[in-house]
Amino acid sequence: MTTHWAIDLGTSNTTICEDRSGRPHTVNLPDLAKLEPLTQTPVLPSCVCVMDRDGEDVLIxxxxxxxxxxxxxxxxxxxxxxxxxxxxxxxxxxxxxxxFTAQDIASFFLREVIGKLEAQFGEDITDITIATPSGFYETYRAELQAIIRRVKHRSWWEHLWGRLRRKPTRIVFRTLDEPVAAALGYGVDVGRPTTLVAFDFGGGSMEAAVVRTHGARTVETGRAEVLAKQAVELGGDDVDRWILERFVPTAMHDWPEWEVALRWEAERVKLLASAGREGDFTFRNETYGKLDYNVLSELLAEKGLYSRMRELLDALLTELRTRHGVPAAGIDDVILEGGSTLLPEVRNVVGDVLGREKVREWLPFASVARGACIFAGGAHVEDFIYHDYGLRVLPDDEAEAEYELLIPGGTSFPTVDNFVTRYYAPGFDGQQHINLFICEIGRVAGRRVDWTERANGSRYFVPGTAGERAFCLCLNEADAGLPLNPPGKGASPRLRVTYSVDENRWLCVTVHDLHRKTDLRVEHPVVRLR
Structure with missing residues (x-):
């Protein structure tokens, strides 16, 4: 069976996936990659250091x-x-x-990547897919194809003359648009026509594109139509600079031998704060201050990041409406790409403008490479719920809310009608309604939250930090409560609620009033899951 290899060649970092079993796996090259500290995804910095004038000795x-x-x-x-x-x-x-030109550097990088993969896995790489930005010209794809064929041709001759043991093999090389790859990686079925927004926020820029897939044609070609696109030169590198300005005296920025180490420290505390943890900015054994989720959020707001995001997304929607007559409601899915989408409140701002219920799972480093592997293997998409979804429970002592798990991430749909059954009692005598606040429990900095099972058999999550609370999004806070008539009394269960997910991802409830012996809701859609 042919192994499909996929490369997400990023401006800052590169991710690699392989698929030899029908399920793509992210590849770790231990000497060359680093584990992204929040999601633990192995990424290769897209960097090359040429050591000799012949370009034979290079580091990547x-x-x-x-x-x-x-x-x-x-x-x-x-x-x-x-x-x-x-x-x-x-x-x-x-x-x-x-x-050495950009073409030379790209050739060195891909040459070394392919060589390391072949050495680590002990097999020739003959099937390669590389995702490409939708807005790039055809010359970019042509350059990549020429580089891959040149690298593999050289690799074969080295084997031929060095080992005299194999015949040349045909190289299968594919490209597909990065938004299409990301959509596949996130579980979007591009086999049907769909309109999606790809929000890409990386180290150097922030881009948003509206892409329309055309069903089977998109699956066959990997190409989609770009309806609108907006970009600004603002990225994670700017955030690192803002952190330096906040904590480090300006005079220290001018020392070349300190610049790299200072940037690394700024990035380190940025990632900790984004994950809801606190980090001390330390350099040369001196601590300059603390950074946590709230402080970083305030800094980003102060520097105008969130305002720039809203301006970019509003401009995108205006372009979409003006040029194609497509309203914001016509957008089916929103996917997030790039490490800077992990920054505090970024996902919430995107959701506020485009619709929180449309924002897909958070796979900022792996989605493109994973989707490219799926494309290479025939574009089969497994449709399932990605995030955990729970009921927000408000304790009587007005402490911070806790969450009861209802639909765990990974659930295939549609489910059976009584997938989850819960009984609810009134909280006090005279209570006239009970609210079912359904919340999306996102991955905190790329990791699923830890649910704790209690004596009643249900699992709960209690956020411990502001960062963790920010990843718990209530999706139906404006919904009216379920009426209790007559009002609630005593501590016995009053409502039986069964939860299920239909074929269109809607979380549906059937609510039965145990006192009146009547149904208040029957398979009633509450929120759409992602």
Whole structure:
């Protein structure tokens, strides 16, 4: 069986997936990759350090970053992706008087990646898919194809003359649009026509594109129609700079040998704060301050990040409506890409503008590569619920709310009608209604929350920090409560509620009043799950 390999070649980081069993897996190259600290996804920094003028000795990924610890390595290059399509001849590094172009650097990077994969897995790579930005020109795809064929041709000749043991094999090379790949990775069925927004927030820029897939044609070609696109030059690198400005004296920024280490420390505490934890900004054994979720949120608001996001998304919707007559309600799904989507409140801002119920699961580092693998394998999408969904419980002592698990992530749908059954008693005598507040419990910084089972057999989650609370989104707070007539009395159960998920992802409830022996709701849709 052919192994499908997929590469999400990012401007800042690159992710690799392989599929040899029908289920894509993210690949870790331990010497070259780093584990993204929040989601634990292995990513390769998209960096190259050329060590000799012939380009034979090069370092890539984390090895290149470590070698360039002081930022002074002449052969160090990053950001080559953005130039590959339009300025492939742009100078990126110089070693021994020789200039290396963006095309050279991309070739070195992919050559080393493929070589390491073949060495680690002990097999030839003959099936490669690389996701490409929708707005890039065809020359970008052509450059990638030429690089892959050149790399594999050279690899074969090395095997031929070095080992004399194999015949040349045909290389299968594919490309597909990154938003399509991300949609597949998130579980969107692009086999049917759909309109989706891909919000990509990385290290250097923030982009949003409205993409329309065309059913079977999209599955066959990997190409989709871009209806609208907006971008601003603002990314995670800017957030790192804001953190430095907040904690470190300006004079320290001008020391070249300190710049890289300071940036690393800014990124470290940024990731901790985004995960709802507290981090001390420490440099040269001195602590300059603390950063937590709330402080970082305030800093981002102060610097205008959230305002810029809303402006970008509003401009996107205006373009979509003006050029194509498609209203915001015509958007089916919203997918998030890029590490900066993990920053505090970013997901909430996107949801506030485009609809929180439309925002898909959070796979900012793995979705594109995973989707590219699915595409290579025939674009079969497993449809299931990604996030956990629970009922918000409000304790009598007015402490912070806790959540009771109803629909766990990974649930296939449609479910049986009585997938979950719960009994609810009034909280006090005279209570006239009971609310069912359904909440989406997102992954806290990429990780599922820990649910604790109690004596009643149900599982609960109690957020411990502001960061954890921010990932618990109530989806139906404006819904009217279920009426109790006559009003509730005593501590015995009053309502029996059964929960199920229909074929369109709607969470439906059937509510039976035990006192009156009558149904108040029958398979009533409450919220749409993702």
């Amino acid at each position: 990924g984390q090895e290149a970053v470590t070698y360039n610890w002081d930022g002074q390595a002449a052969g160090f290059a990053r950001g080559f992706k953005r130039y590959l399509g339009m300025e492939s001849g742009r100078a990126m590094a110089r070693v021994g008087g020789r200039i």
